Amino acid sequence: MPRPRVPLLSRERIREAALAIVDRAGLSDLSMRKLAAELGVQAPSLYGHYPTKDDLLDDIASGIMARVDASAFERLGWRDGLVSWARSYRAALIAHPNFVPYLASGPGKRDENLRAADAVHGGLVGAGWPPRDATMIGAATRYLVMGATLGSFSRGFADDVQVYRDRYPHLEQAHLLRAKADEIDSESFELALSAFTDGLQLRYELLGERAQRGR
Known part of the structure; x- marks a missing residue:
């Protein structure tokens, strides 16, 4: 033929x-x-x-979300598991930033999403977090990841020094940000993730102290 x-x-x-x-x-x-x-x-x-186009978009979304790995909760503590999941989540999304708005607002019933949510929630509750707190931690991590992938902070600046030097004296180095966008965006995400999990660690320890006093 x-x-x-x-x-x-x-x-x-x-x-x-x-x-x-x-x-x-x-x-x-x-x-x-x-x-x-x-x-x-x-x-x-x-x-x-x-x-339909929505069927296509949903299938693409499923493929992207299938790359998110939440399995670290099975072998690490809740904090390292959460960090590993967040990094994997960002890596999957940052590969296709223009698709993130659909992932942020699209259907929440995909098997890939639910399996990750189940692993995260189970890992947190299994470590002693109350179910309500576990739900909010999962949601807050999702907000952090989505916000870190919807757009680049550094690429929003012009690489022309004159744009900032005369009118914005505290931004005299802003024209250099664009050239280091990947580095700054990545390190900014890590800073936010570290600050977030540091705060959660303090809250977790407080929960443990309260549980001990309640015995």
Whole structure:
């Protein structure tokens, strides 16, 4: 048989092309029509694989969230487990920052999300955190990770010294931030994560003291 002129479509190929568009131009630029053009096919060809754009986006989201590792709670203490999960979470999201708004507001019923939530909640409660606190710690960590991946603080600054020197005397070095964006963004996340877990450690120790007094 002669080879097809257009490569056969697959869900994986569609997902990769869609994510490439999002990475390049943002979520708002993705449409089934543009995706079909990217793949060299007609839009109706996509609907046999993904009936709607939301189905496609949700499948992409599941693939990204599947890279988040929450297994450290099984072998480490709650604090190191939380840090490991947060770092893995950020690493998965920072690879596709333009897709983060969908992850932040999209459906919360994916198996990947629920398995991670179950591991985090179970690890915290198993270490002695009250269930309510465990829920809030999981949510707060998610806020921290999402905030650290929605946009780059450092890349928001112009690399022109004159923009800041005359009007903003305390920002005279701000023009240097853009060149070190990856380093600053990463270290800023680590600072926030450390401060967050330091505070949780104090709270955890206080809970233990109260439990001892209550015996």
